[in-house]
Amino acid sequence: MQVPGSSIEATLTDSESRHCVATCEPARRELAYCRCWASTLAMTNDASDSTEQRDAEPFLIKALSEDVGVWIEPGSPEGLAGPGVELDGHSREQRVLAEAYARHGKLKPAQRHKIASDILKMIYVERVLGGVWRKYLCFADEAAAQSAQGDGWLAQTVRTFGVEVRVYPLPEDVRDAVLVAQKRQVMVNPSP
DSSP states (O other): OBOTTSSOBEEEEEGGGTEEEEOSOGGGTOOOOOSOOGGGGSOOOOTTOOHHHHHHHHHHHHHHHHHHTOOOBSSOOSOOOSSOOOOSEEETTTTEEEEEEOOOSSOOHHHHHHHHHHHHHHHHHHHHHOSOOEEEEEESOHHHHGGGSSSSHHHHHHHHTTEEEEEOOOOHHHHHHHHHHHHHOOOOOOOO
């Protein structure tokens, strides 16, 4: 598969890992983040499907990687005991953990709980592996990032546990796909 916007050829190597590894100059140890994550293989007609948001997350991780000057690979570091904890990105060598969130606009309560869960995952990984890790929450939109900033309990948690909040714009076509998906995704409780 061709990585969008590049001459890099990518191959899906492990559907469980939800990422693609690009076959580019191995000596440069670069990873091409693309929209062919395994999540896109399991297409669904469900209106609440979040494929577009998951497909946008690699762009945020790539932007973070470029911003902090650290190669961040998808997934969690090896060495975690027990059930799998899947992060959006990490660098074991540079002790970096990252979670990405592509939603645009003010977050609803369930979406804030997802952010809280992502923070908890990073704290858990840090404690299990030991030492101090740089922890990043990457957002695609300032309004969404506000949930992790300001004076609320979630923002206090971010500051208490040393999680850095970053906002990176998505490519226009990716952002548009996320916005279309958000219009399709109606989050309401079903009637009994």
